[in-house]
Amino acid sequence: MEKINYIGEHLLPGQLGHFFSVLAFVASLVATVAYYCSVRAKDEPAKESWRKMGRWSFYVQAISIFAVFALLYYIISNHLFEYKYAWQHSSRDLETKYLFACFWEGQEGSFLLWSVWQSVLGLILANTSKKWEAPVMTFIAFSQVMMGSMLLGIYIGDHRIGSNPFLLMRQDSPESPVFQNPNYLQFKQFIDGNGLNELLKNYWMVIHPPVLFLGFASVLVPFAYAMAGLWTRKYGEWIKAALPWALFSAMMLGTGIMMGAAWAYESLTFGGYWAWDPVENASLVPWLTLVAGVHTLLAYRHSGHALRSTFFFFIISYTLVLYSSFLTKSGILGQTSVHSFTDMGMSGQLLISMAVFAIPGFWMLIRRNKDIPKIHKEESTYSREFWLFVGALILMVSAIQITFSTSIPVWNKLLDLFGLKKLFNLDDFATPGDVTFHYNQVQIWLASILGLLTAVVQYLKYKDTPKNTVLKKLAWPTLIALGITVLIGWVGRINYIEYGAGFLVAIYLMLFASVYAVVANFGYIFTGLKGKMKSAGASVAHIGFGLVLLGVLISSSKKQVLSVDSMGMLTGYFTKESGQNSRENVMLPKGLPVQMGPYFVTYKGDSVGTADKDKTFFIMEYEKKDRLEDAATERFTLYPDAYLNVRGQEGITPNPDSKHYLTRDIFTYITAVPRKDVVTDSLPYTPHTIKQGDTIFFSKGFIVLTGLKTQPVTKNYHAEPGDIAVGAELYVHTRENGDFNLQPVYFIRDSSFQGNVPDTLAPLSLAVKFTKILPNENKVELEIKESREPMDYVVLKALVFPYINVLWIGILTMMAGFVMSIIQRIRR
Amino acid sequence: MKKTSIILLVVIAACVAGMVMLVGDFSTYETFATAKKKEGKEIKVIGALDKSKEVIYDPVTDANYFSFYMKDKSGEVTKVVFNGTRPTDFEKSTELVLTGKMKGSEFHCTQILMKCPSKYKDQQTANSVAENI
Numbered sequence: 003m004e005k006i007n008y009i010g011e012h013l014l015p016g017q018l019g020h021f022f023s024v025l026a027f028v029a030s031l032v033a034t035v036a037y038y039c040s041v042r043a044k045d046e047p048a049k050e051s052w053r054k055m056g057r058w059s060f061y062v063q064a065i066s067i068f069a070v071f072a073l074l075y076y077i078i079s080n081h082l083f084e085y086k087y088a089w090q091h092s093s094r095d096l097e098t099k100y101l102f103a104c105f106w107e108g109q110e111g112s113f114l115l116w117s118v119w120q121s122v123l124g125l126i127l128a129n130t131s132k133k134w135e136a137p138v139m140t141f142i143a144f145s146q147v148m149m150g151s152m153l154l155g156i157y158i159g160d161h162r163i164g165s166n167p168f169l170l171m172r173q174d175s176p177e178s179p180v181f182q183n184p185n186y187l188q189f190k191q192f193i194d195g196n197g198l199n200e201l202l203k204n205y206w207m208v209i210h211p212p213v214l215f216l217g218f219a220s221v222l223v224p225f226a227y228a229m230a231g232l233w234t235r236k237y238g239e240w241i242k243a244a245l246p247w248a249l250f251s252a253m254m255l256g257t258g259i260m261m262g263a264a265w266a267y268e269s270l271t272f273g274g275y276w277a278w279d280p281v282e283n284a285s286l287v288p289w290l291t292l293v294a295g296v297h298t299l300l301a302y303r304h305s306g307h308a309l310r311s312t313f314f315f316f317i318i319s320y321t322l323v324l325y326s327s328f329l330t331k332s333g334i335l336g337q338t339s340v341h342s343f344t345d346m347g348m349s350g351q352l353l354i355s356m357a358v359f360a361i362p363g364f365w366m367l368i369r370r371n372k373d374i375p376k377i378h379k380e381e382s383t384y385s386r387e388f389w390l391f392v393g394a395l396i397l398m399v400s401a402i403q404i405t406f407s408t409s410i411p412v413w414n415k416l417l418d419l420f421g422l423k424k425l426f427n428l429d430d431f432a433t434p435g436d437v438t439f440h441y442n443q444v445q446i447w448l449a450s451i452l453g454l455l456t457a458v459v460q461y462l463k464y465k466d467t468p469k470n471t472v473l474k475k476l477a478w479p480t481l482i483a484l485g486i487t488v489l490i491g492w493v494g495r496i497n498y499i500e501y502g503a504g505f506l507v508a509i510y511l512m513l514f515a516s517v518y519a520v521v522a523n524f525g526y527i528f529t530g531l532k533g534k535m536k537s538a539g540a541s542v543a544h545i546g547f548g549l550v551l552l553g554v555l556i557s558s559s560k561k562q563v564l565s566v567d568s569m570g571m572l573t574g575y576f577t578k579e580s581g582q583n584s585r586e587n588v589m590l591p592k593g594l595p596v597q598m599g600p601y602f603v604t605y606k607g608d609s610v611g612t613a614d615k616d617k618t619f620f621i622m623e624y625e626k627k628d629r630l631e632d633a634a635t636e637r638f639t640l641y642p643d644a645y646l647n648v649r650g651q652e653g654i655t656p657n658p659d660s661k662h663y664l665t666r667d668i669f670t671y672i673t674a675v676p677r678k679d680v681v682t683d684s685l686p687y688t689p690h691t692i693k694q695g696d697t698i699f700f701s702k703g704f705i706v707l708t709g710l711k712t713q714p715v716t717k718n719y720h721a722e723p724g725d726i727a728v729g730a731e732l733y734v735h736t737r738e739n740g741d742f743n744l745q746p747v748y749f750i751r752d753s754s755f756q757g758n759v760p761d762t763l764a765p766l767s768l769a770v771k772f773t774k775i776l777p778n779e780n781k782v783e784l785e786i787k788e789s790r791e792p793m794d795y796v797v798l799k800a801l802v803f804p805y806i807n808v809l810w811i812g813i814l815t816m817m818a819g820f821v822m823s824i825i826q827r828i829r830r
Numbered sequence: 831m832k833k834t835s836i837i838l839l840v841v842i843a844a845c846v847a848g849m850v851m852l853v854g855d856f857s858t859y860e861t862f863a864t865a866k867k868k869e870g871k872e873i874k875v876i877g878a879l880d881k882s883k884e885v886i887y888d889p890v891t892d893a894n895y896f897s898f899y900m901k902d903k904s905g906e907v908t909k910v911v912f913n914g915t916r917p918t919d920f921e922k923s924t925e926l927v928l929t930g931k932m933k934g935s936e937f938h939c940t941q942i943l944m945k946c947p948s949k950y951k952d953q954q955t956a957n958s959v960a961e962n963i
Contacts, residue, residue, distance in 0.1 A: 380832050380833060381834070388834075391834060403845075403849075406849055406852065430858070434857055435873070440852070586894070674889055797893045
């Protein structure tokens with residue numbers, strides 16, 4: 003094939019980028035080997051020279067990764083659409099802040115981000131970990147080898163290793179005839195990129211991934227320390243250095259996860275902050291085990307117990323981070339998750355990168371099990387270390403359940419692989435129908451136990467505690483917590499019986515446990531620590547944890563849908579399904595107030611965003627009043643917005659808007675708008691079956707059936723003897739044209755012929771027929787026709803989340819507690 | 831035996847028992863034919879939108895009534911009713927995963943999960959459109 007000289011391509015950044023990704027891979031390989039040799043070398047000078055070589059290779063790899071990052075950003079920000087990554091994820095009209103968002107929208111970008119953080123952490127460790135440098139950095143560098151391999155995009159035989167973010171469009175599909183033309187970049191489809199998914203155009207998308215990936219990356223550090231300890235047989239010595247890192251990691255990962263929750267709550271329309279989606283679960287699980295590890299580590303430091311479980315928890319945490327990366331990036335979750343991740347053909351590679359850490363890790367732990375120092379004397383039931391261990395186990399159980407249910411697609415694959423499915427004639431398992439309850443029914447008990455432990459265990463001393471002092475110190479916090487629980491239960495009327503009495507008991511137990519955790523830890527700062535805030539990090543974090551539990555519990559058990567559509571509500575209202583079949587969308591015609599809970603909501607119109615032309619804002623006016631004609635006691639306007647039919651998409655991508663109060667949030671988002679593409683100019687009569695007092699909306703207002711009248715008198719109906727006639731008395735209200743009365747007539751003549759006389763409102767071109775009486779249902783059928791300009795309306799959902807602020811305050815408190823602990827531990 | 835060992839054993843036993851119970855919670859993938867036999871039980875059906883039949887969502891009449899016809903993997907076409915709004919880009923979906931139960935001849939679903947053509951496919955169309963230029 004002859005070589006074509008393409009016009010207008012910028013090949014240098016891509017070539018440099020690919021060069022640096024290969025260099026990073028090779029350098030990290032060298033660093034791994036060098037650090038490995040440094041640990042294995044017998045004499046000091048050899049150790050030292052290997053170590054130096056390892057460190058310099060790591061510098062080279064770090065600089066290369068930074069260069070790759072900068073080059074990819076250069077390509078995206080300069081809109082070089084000859085590159086697939088830029089074409090796929092960005093477009094010219096993006097605001098600068100979203101250029102980063104498209105950077106990590108793709109898998110390659112997110113690996114790169116992860117790799118950058120690991121490089122930063124590696125650079126810090128190489129310069130601060132002193133005698134631990136060589137063994138710890140061996141694992142960090144090795145992790146960079148695996149990370150770097152994800153970005154290689156090199157073929158070995160038919161198998162591709164990694165995915166190169168610097169791939170050109172024409173390299174991606176060389177057979178396409180477009181690329182026969184040397185001037186292909188002038189073609190329409192290469193002038194602009196595919197752009198960022200509308201759902202991701204959000205400031206959270208700019209900050210949430212970096213924090214989350216820093217969290218993921220930092221889990222590597224305690225893992226590396228634990229492995230280094232096992233490897234060099236200095237089983238207990240790594241603890242002191244690893245503790246601040248483990249705390250840092252737990253804090254970052256926790257922040258990252260909760261930022262995701264805040265994002266889901268604030269701008270995605272999942273209707274909440276946590277949906278037990280596989281992607282959320284996969285990131286929560288390593289956090290649980292990591293927190294368990296932090297606690298067993300503390301138990302070991304003060305009592306000598308629980309060293310083996312500390313090893314176990316740090317190894318499993320990093321394994322689970324890699325497992326979560328496998329779950330979310332391999333496409334295996336396809337049918338179970340709302341977050342869509344496409345398979346890039348790297349599942350094998352992701353599995354291998356998990357195996358190369360997990361298998362040696364656990365193998366070493368099992369082999370060295372006998373060598374790991376342990377205390378043969380049993381811990382006392384009144385010791386802190388014993389209960390720390392129990393708490394860690396509960397966290398582990400929680401992690402196991404979440405992993406077990408999240409991994410359903412994996413179980414299916416495994417059953418298939420081992421031929422068990424055929425053997426037992428099994429069907430594929432699917433996620434439970436009621437996912438939330440599936441997790442809640444287990445986690446609520448575990449959370450309660452954790453809350454109770456959080457409250458009590460701080461009052462116990464390491465090794466042994468005199469019994470009566472504990473009881474004495476705990477008496478007040480227990481009583482206060484009980485009092486507050488009863489108060490909340492009574493005032494807040496927590497009465498969530500959708501899942502039966504057993505679950506309500508669990509809710510009250512968790513309510514007490516979380517209040518108890520807050521009160522007892524607050525008390526401990528004064529009675530246990532005598533108010534020394536410097537060492538109160540743990541207590542503060544625990545108060546935060548209690549508040550998180552409390553916030554989660556209250557906001558979800560008291561969540562309320564404002565926009566309940568009462569239409570047809572009586573049918574099936576008292577059946578079992580009415581709870582699930584809730585009709586949560588309400589249609590609001592423009593300009594007409596519609597009652598929702600204590601509010602009358604009016605759709606005032608829409609306007610186009612100033613910064614982003616694709617975005618439409620909907621003006622929703624809320625007025626708090628009992629009846630329509632009353633004066634409003636409170637008035638505010640919400641502006642939920644949506645991207646309408648962008649990029650050939652049919653339908654809308656909405657963003658909610660909320661009114662924040664201290665004690666609750668009113669949360670509104672648009673779920674549908676009129677479709678412009680469906681033409682409705684043919685004019686059939688539309689039937690409506692209604693009863694007295696019901697309302698029918700039409701484009702200019704509404705019609706109310708005020709009553710039925712026998713022997714009606716209207717100008718078009720001429721009564722004959724023997725007629726049975728009924729007139730429907732209709733009151734018509736319009737926004738602009740005033741109020742009217744209509745009276746269509748339905749009659750039966752000669753006891754068999756059914757006829758009707760329509761009534762019309764010429765100025766509104768509205769015609770109403772009275773076509774049927776349904777005596778059994780006590781309803782009538784009216785048919786309405788109007789030559790309408792398409793009716794303007796929106797369909798929306800409105801929810802109330804009470805005390806959601808308790809959750810956010812809890813998270814912030816917990817993070818503050820972590821920071822205090824880290825400072826305290828580094829100072830020591 | 832040490833206390834911690836006993837606790838460990840208890841926890842392991844509880845986990846195993848718990849998992850066995852949780853499996854009972856797991857749903858299964860059915861076709862409409864098998865779903866009919868389990869009327870009233872919550873199940874999942876995978877299929878594709880039948881584009882030849884009508885898709886109804888008219889908020890002016892009822893903002894919480896969305897109905898369409900889906901062809902399941904065995905080729906059976908059944909009417910599906912969903913109490914909610916019409917999902918974005920519904921007509922473009924290539925695959926649907928419905929959660930719900932059979933009610934007579936209709937399938938009442940509580941959740942619709944759509945698979946849409948990925949961006950990669952968009953790109954292929956970009957390339958193919960270009961042929962005409």
